[in-house]
Amino acid sequence: MNSVAYQLFPGQGPEGLRAAPRPVPRPGPTQLVVRVRAASFNRRDLMLMDGTYPLPATPGVVPLSDGVGEVIAVGDGVTRVAVGDRVTATYYLHWLRGPQRLAHVLDQYGANHDGWLAEHIVLEEDSVVIVPDHLTDAEAASLTCAGVVAWKTLADPAPVLPGETVLTVGTGSVALFAVRFARLRGARVLSITSSAEKAKRLREIGADEVIDRTELPDWEQAVLDRTDGAGADHVVEAVGPPTLAKSVAASAFNARITLIGAFPADGPAGDPFLGRYLSIRRIAVGSRADFEDMNRAITAHRLRPVVDRVFPFEAAVDAYRCFREGDPFGKVVIERG
Numbered sequence: 001m002n003s004v005a006y007q008l009f010p011g012q013g014p015e016g017l018r019a020a021p022r023p024v025p026r027p028g029p030t031q032l033v034v035r036v037r038a039a040s041f042n043r044r045d046l047m048l049m050d051g052t053y054p055l056p057a058t059p060g061v062v063p064l065s066d067g068v069g070e071v072i073a074v075g076d077g078v079t080r081v082a083v084g085d086r087v088t089a090t091y092y093l094h095w096l097r098g099p100q101r102l103a104h105v106l107d108q109y110g111a112n113h114d115g116w117l118a119e120h121i122v123l124e125e126d127s128v129v130i131v132p133d134h135l136t137d138a139e140a141a142s143l144t145c146a147g148v149v150a151w152k153t154l155a156d157p158a159p160v161l162p163g164e165t166v167l168t169v170g171t172g173s174v175a176l177f178a179v180r181f182a183r184l185r186g187a188r189v190l191s192i193t194s195s196a197e198k199a200k201r202l203r204e205i206g207a208d209e210v211i212d213r214t215e216l217p218d219w220e221q222a223v224l225d226r227t228d229g230a231g232a233d234h235v236v237e238a239v240g241p242p243t244l245a246k247s248v249a250a251s252a253f254n255a256r257i258t259l260i261g262a263f264p265a266d267g268p269a270g271d272p273f274l275g276r277y278l279s280i281r282r283i284a285v286g287s288r289a290d291f292e293d294m295n296r297a298i299t300a301h302r303l304r305p306v307v308d309r310v311f312p313f314e315a316a317v318d319a320y321r322c323f324r325e326g327d328p329f330g331k332v333v334i335e336r337g
């Protein structure tokens with residue numbers, strides 16, 4: 001029996017994405033085969049297409065790190081899941097728990113191991129995660145990258161405390177998850193965005209106050225004003241170097257800034273710390289244990305990821321274009337009918 005998979009040939013733009021038939025895969029002893037129901041995009045998938053991601057895509061790899069589907073076959077040694085389970089997988093194949101090691105980043109679905117833009121995917125048993133039951137397939141396909149990194153930002157190494165102020169920068173999926181998770185933890189959430197429409201939607205998903213950076217380019221001052229001069233205790237820096245200096249200036253004494261975004265800096269900057277005392281750490285997604293902790297919270301609070309648009313499997317090129325050019329608010333998802 002045949003199965004269709006998209007293959008990515010990096011550095012060729014959308015032309016480098018080609019659908020091709022291949023046999024339905026069979027699992028090795030520690031693997032399982034999943035019939036894919038939905039998959040979603042992250043910024044890294046554009047970087048992989050463009051050849052700008054630090055881990056180059058293997059030519060011909062099946063793209064996308066995020067997806068969900070039903071287990072249809074398991075290898076002889078598989079015990080963690082069974083045929084019929086609805087599962088997703090971790091971003092890194094082998095980071096199960098504890099601190100991240102260099103070796104963990106070298107194996108990634110959708111980069112150098114076949115990912116989710118296919119009718120079937122082979123997963124390593126260790127990487128598999130059961131998804132919360134209350135989520136639709138589109139929502140469940142949205143958790144792996146943006147969800148887990150937002151969760152880890154606010155949970156680790158010390159959880160955000162009730163009453164603390166969390167500032168989110170940008171409205172990519174990382175920031176949207178962070179708004180939700182910060183509210184679950186009882187924090188006050190301030191968010192930076194670029195339009196009145198996005199500001200309205202941010203308030204709807206839980207932001208207490210939203211600052212439109214097109215109206216208030218000095219948004220760091222607006223954050224200080226709204227916190228009686230104290231600044232934010234935690235910054236979810238989901239843009240990166242272009243806004244880092246403003247995030248520092250918007251921070252409280254001894255704040256924690258988590259640098260997630262990887263947009264390139266605009267130009268030479270002076271002292272990025274502005275003489276302040278604070279910690280900045282740069283993190284990358286999270287382990288399987290982080291993913292499972294997040295799913296427990298999502299289940300307990302019946303929380304749902306924000307999904308912007310859903311495309312059919314046959315329209316994968318249009319979905320890539322929408323994610324790159326359509327300024328989505330929430331996940332762009334591909335669903336199989």
Ligand SMILES: NC(=O)c1ccc[n+]([C@@H]2O[C@H](COP(=O)([O-])OP(=O)(O)OC[C@H]3O[C@@H](n4cnc5c(N)ncnc54)[C@H](OP(=O)(O)O)[C@@H]3O)[C@@H](O)[C@H]2O)c1
Pocket residue numbers: 042043044145146149169170171172173174175192193194195198238239240242243259260261262263283284285286327
């Ligand atoms: N380290 C990790 O584990 C990890 C995981 C996921 C993503 N990332 C990185 O995190 C970043 C965000 O990813 P994402 O998927 O959440 O969203 P995304 O779609 O890349 O976010 C785009 C949003 O960021 C804001 N933005 C972009 N450039 C900006 C600039 N120069 N100044 C101010 N705001 C700007 C805009 O929001 P507004 O229009 O609302 O201002 C824009 O809609 C990306 O760089 C991505 O590569 C890292």
